[in-house]
Amino acid sequence: MALSGVEIFKHLPKTNCKKCGYPTCLAFAMKLAALQESIEKCPDLSEAAKQFLGAAAEPPIRGIVLGPKGVKVGEETVLFRHEKKFVNQCPIALNIKDTEGTDAIIRHIADVNSSEIDRVGQMLRVDLVCVSNESGDPAKFAAVVKQVAEGAPNAGLILNSSNPASIEAAIAHCAEKKPLVYGANAENLDAMVSIAKGKNVALGIYAKGLDALSDLSEKVKGTGVNDIVLDSGARTAKEMVEDYTMIRRAALKKSFKPFGFPIISFVSRDDSTFEATVAAIGTMKYASIIVVDSIEKWKTLALLTLRQNIYTDPQVPMQVEQKIYKIGDANENSPLLVTTNFSLTYFIVRGEIENSKVPCHLAIMNVEGLSVLTAWAAGKFVAGSIANFIKESGADKLVAKKELIIPGYVSVLSGSLEDKLGDGWKVAVGPREANQLPAFLKGRA
Amino acid sequence: MPFVIPKDSYAGKINSLTFGSGDKAVTIGGENGLPFLSFESSIPNRPVVALEIQDVAPSDWPDTVRKVYDGVSSSPAQWAKFCQDSLGAKIVALRLVGTHPDRDDRSADDAVKTVTEVLSAVDVPVMILGSGHIEKDAQVLKAAADAAKGKECILGKAQEENYRTIVTAAIANNHKLIAMSQLDVNLAKQLNILITQMGFNRENIIMDPMSSALGYGIEYTYSVMERIRQAALVQNDPMMQTPLLCDIGPNVWKTKESAAPESELPEWGSLEERGIVWESVTAATMIMAGCNLLVMRHPKAVETVNRLIGELV
Numbered sequence: 009m010a011l012s013g014v015e016i017f018k019h020l021p022k023t024n025c026k027k028c029g030y031p032t033c034l035a036f037a038m039k040l041a042a043l044q045e046s047i048e049k050c051p052d053l054s055e056a057a058k059q060f061l062g063a064a065a066e067p068p069i070r071g072i073v074l075g076p077k078g079v080k081v082g083e084e085t086v087l088f089r090h091e092k093k094f095v096n097q098c099p100i101a102l103n104i105k106d107t108e109g110t111d112a113i114i115r116h117i118a119d120v121n122s123s124e125i126d127r128v129g130q131m132l133r134v135d136l137v138c139v140s141n142e143s144g145d146p147a148k149f150a151a152v153v154k155q156v157a158e159g160a161p162n163a164g165l166i167l168n169s170s171n172p173a174s175i176e177a178a179i180a181h182c183a184e185k186k187p188l189v190y191g192a193n194a195e196n197l198d199a200m201v202s203i204a205k206g207k208n209v210a211l212g213i214y215a216k217g218l219d220a221l222s223d224l225s226e227k228v229k230g231t232g233v234n235d236i237v238l239d240s241g242a243r244t245a246k247e248m249v250e251d252y253t254m255i256r257r258a259a260l261k262k263s264f265k266p267f268g269f270p271i272i273s274f275v276s277r278d279d280s281t282f283e284a285t286v287a288a289i290g291t292m293k294y295a296s297i298i299v300v301d302s303i304e305k306w307k308t309l310a311l312l313t314l315r316q317n318i319y320t321d322p323q324v325p326m327q328v329e330q331k332i333y334k335i336g337d338a339n340e341n342s343p344l345l346v347t348t349n350f351s352l353t354y355f356i357v358r359g360e361i362e363n364s365k366v367p368c369h370l371a372i373m374n375v376e377g378l379s380v381l382t383a384w385a386a387g388k389f390v391a392g393s394i395a396n397f398i399k400e401s402g403a404d405k406l407v408a409k410k411e412l413i414i415p416g417y418v419s420v421l422s423g424s425l426e427d428k429l430g431d432g433w434k435v436a437v438g439p440r441e442a443n444q445l446p447a448f449l450k451g452r453a
Numbered sequence: 454m455p456f457v458i459p460k461d462s463y464a465g466k467i468n469s470l471t472f473g474s475g476d477k478a479v480t481i482g483g484e485n486g487l488p489f490l491s492f493e494s495s496i497p498n499r500p501v502v503a504l505e506i507q508d509v510a511p512s513d514w515p516d517t518v519r520k521v522y523d524g525v526s527s528s529p530a531q532w533a534k535f536c537q538d539s540l541g542a543k544i545v546a547l548r549l550v551g552t553h554p555d556r557d558d559r560s561a562d563d564a565v566k567t568v569t570e571v572l573s574a575v576d577v578p579v580m581i582l583g584s585g586h587i588e589k590d591a592q593v594l595k596a597a598a599d600a601a602k603g604k605e606c607i608l609g610k611a612q613e614e615n616y617r618t619i620v621t622a623a624i625a626n627n628h629k630l631i632a633m634s635q636l637d638v639n640l641a642k643q644l645n646i647l648i649t650q651m652g653f654n655r656e657n658i659i660m661d662p663m664s665s666a667l668g669y670g671i672e673y674t675y676s677v678m679e680r681i682r683q684a685a686l687v688q689n690d691p692m693m694q695t696p697l698l699c700d701i702g703p704n705v706w707k708t709k710e711s712a713a714p715e716s717e718l719p720e721w722g723s724l725e726e727r728g729i730v731w732e733s734v735t736a737a738t739m740i741m742a743g744c745n746l747l748v749m750r751h752p753k754a755v756e757t758v759n760r761l762i763g764e765l766v
Contacts, residue, residue: 088683090676125720127668222456245764249489249741257459266454281730281753285737285761292675292741305722309710310667310730314738317672326672352636355669362707364555443585446555 011064013041019057020050027051040065068259069268071096072210072235074297075164076185079135081237081296082270087256093321098291100311101136101166101299103276106152107143113152117159119303125312128351129329132312134163138190138299139178141169150177157182166190166212166272166299172199183207188237188297190214190272194224201231210235212272217241218254225266236269237297245289248273252294270296277301284310291315325377326351332401333358336367340408343449345438346371346398347415348389350379356442364446366453369406373397380415391421395428404431416440460493461486464689467745468656469498470696472544472605472629473578479543481659481745482696487682488743489765499766500740502747502755503544503580504536505702508559508567509551515712517728518751529567530574537575540755544607546580546700546748547571552593553584561596568597572604580607580748582631582700591618598622607631607746609698610661613644620651631698633661636673638680645692658695659746666704667735674699678742696745705732706750733757740765 017037028049030036039045040061047053047061071083079099086092104116116137123134137156141149149169157165165187167178175189190212192200204211211233215221221240228236242251252271258264273295277283283300284307290298291314300311320326327349335358336342347357349372361368373394375383383389394414404410410433414421419437426435439448469483481501486494510526511519519526525535529547536542549564551557572579581597583590590610595618598608609631611619616632623630632648634640641660649655662681665674678697685693705711710721711728721727732754736747740762749755 088676088679089672090680218456218458222454226454245761246489246491246766249765250492253490254458254492257461258456262457262459264454264456264459266456279757281726281733281757282760284730285733285757286764288734288737289741289761289765292738304726305720306724306727306730307722309721309727310734313668314671314734317668318675320672322672322676326670352670352673355665359669359704359707450555 011041011061013038016040016061016064019053019061021052021054023052025052066268068263069256069270070235072237072270074099074186074188074210075136075162077135077162077164078186079164084256084294084296085260087253087260089318090322093323094319096296097315097319098296098298099135099164100287100303100308100315101138101297102134102303103138103140103168103274103299103301104152104156105140105142106145106149110155113155114159117156120160120163123303123305123308125309127313127316128326130316132316134303134308136164136166136297138166138168141167141171141174144171144174146171146174146177149174150181153178154181157185164188166297170196170214172196172203175200175203179203179207179209183209186210188212188272190237190239192224192228194220197224197227201228201233204233204235205231210237212237212239214239214241218251222264222266225269229266237272238267238269239272239274243274245286248275248286248290248295249293252290256294272297272299274299280304280307283307287311288314292318327374327377328354328372330372330374330397332403332406333370333372334367335361335370336365338367338369340406342367342369342407343413343452344369344371344403344407344411345413346373346394348373348375348378348380348383350375350377350383353379357445360442360445361449364449366446366449368449369403371398371401371403371412380417384418384421389418391424391428394421394425398429398433410434411436413438458492461687463487463494463686465686465691465694467685467696468694470629470656470659472607474605475576477543477577478605479578485686487686488741491766496766498745499762500745500747501543502736502749502758503546504540504542504752504755505546505548505748505750506532506536506571507551508547508549508564509557514706514750515728517711517725518706521752530570533571533579534574537577540752542577542755544578544580544746545571545575546582548582548584549593549597550584552589553586554589555586556584561592564593565596565600568600572601578606579604580609580631582609582748585610587612587614591615594619595622598626598628601628602626605629607659609633609659610700611644611648613640613647616644616648617651620648620653623657624651624653629657629659631659631661632695633663636663636665636677638677638684641677641681642684642690642692645695649692655691655695659698660695661698661700664699664701664704664735664739666701666708667731667738668710669704669708671735671738675738675742678739678744682743697743698746698748699736699739699744700748701732701735701739702748702750705735729753729757737761
């Protein structure tokens, strides 16, 4: 639970000794409350105060790092993305059964290794592989885990078995890759905990229903395992939404420690498109790891795109890359328009140009994701900067007639922009609203 | 530490709204909690999907969805019947896109003829959508509303610039109304206020917060809808308690993802399935944000989404 600066101050020595680097204990307390400092900086803290403040400083949902590339899950702080950014994007894990046969497994590995896509400049991929011990046979399970660990060296692993002997056999092949051991339950708890502690890896725990899961979580925590991943057995979309909502609410609003951990969601369905929609529900409603049965390229494209969209920071406008976009079959006689790189501006303007069926060059200028009026008001979308962008963009080589269409809202810039551009450039004023673009563009054609 | 279910209570409730008539009438809304949380609220009516048809052949739809309707899409009445009888559509959404001045500039009289044909071809409820052209929609939707008198249709979309004419026509002919604003909680509320100030019953309004497609600003729609729902349910704002409509077809099926061939973008996989999953995941996202009524195009996506809805309620 977050403490205020004053509450923290009560536990500090109040000596204003400045050893922490701040002039007063109160100033230090304020920094602690803002999560910008660590309590370690105070050398004179009593043991009791250390424990109290240390516990309070723990994030309400623990962060856990998985896989050789260090994919972090958890550490979420809100229920709704408009309140604050969702923090750690939920990795997609491909489920591979140890009964599938070598050829199928080789294909799965190839799918994982070639899953990377570039989405507005971010490289996204299937980060994890879940190997499931369908056979129940430790030797077979270990062999497949070894095959996957070697074949997909960058992917993190989930070892899915409720048989401690299987986990024991498999973990020898991947212990250093920070795997998640999944499958601890009320029956196998002692053996699973001992493996997790021995190898210092995260432990996924399963109990049907939230009462049983909270008991199990407390027990596991009591053994000294700190990295826990929760599974309440929710498998239908309804159970997922309800259980995950209750888990996150309990963790964030009630500081209910047994549920202060990431959630793993198994969304296996017979139909891949349907599985994608269930995975989408998990992405929106609080799953931290989503295990799917297949990763066709069209499916991962949709899922990774949704995840990127949902985890976008609502306070930082989403931006598109600064460049001149070719829309339709634009050639040297097509109009050239300029606007800002706020993604919503871009999508709407682009959509309306497409609707007009008039091929265009759309110059998108980097103004740190502000809309036209805001960027103009902030002095970022003004004659000088637009002129520099257009000159440096090579626009003069794209169009035969040096004419630039600017948004109607900044019509006031047309004269000064023409001056700054020089070199025979003309500036034309476009409409204020994007929905008037089709009529405007057709009227010029 | 025993687990206590952290229930929220809600002061408000979403209006329930029925359209169409007889045993084919459809009711949406009526929930008194955030989406699909049955442990703390009731969900009397599940979200419903309408299938989109158009007054002119869908020449601008990507092949993968256009070919589904080859053979029927030259006749709106046949197209509507195909949706109802062969695809099991519970609602048919007729978009009079051909009336747009930049498309075929069909007249209001042409639109009336199409509306009348479609209404007599099917007995499921019909949603009548304009082309989105502000001035033309006012003329076309007024004429269409008159022609559909007594059928309790859904008429739309009324926007801030043209709502007066459309609201008057909806009142005179007893239709439900779609009020569309552009991705803004306050604008959505303001339009509902303006419409009710004309004497239109707020319980007959459906709000369209402006949809977007997966990958193209869907997070804005998602969060605007979540905030509208919180205003309606938590803050109990009566002007926000109208059911939500998401008209996703036009956005989804103009994305590159739904149209670019696999030969051009091998890393994006099969085009056929890509378009369907794009529409399905877009719909799933809108449903999770509180959407009550969807307008969609591909029957396979609709089937997927109906299956998802079945699992959620």
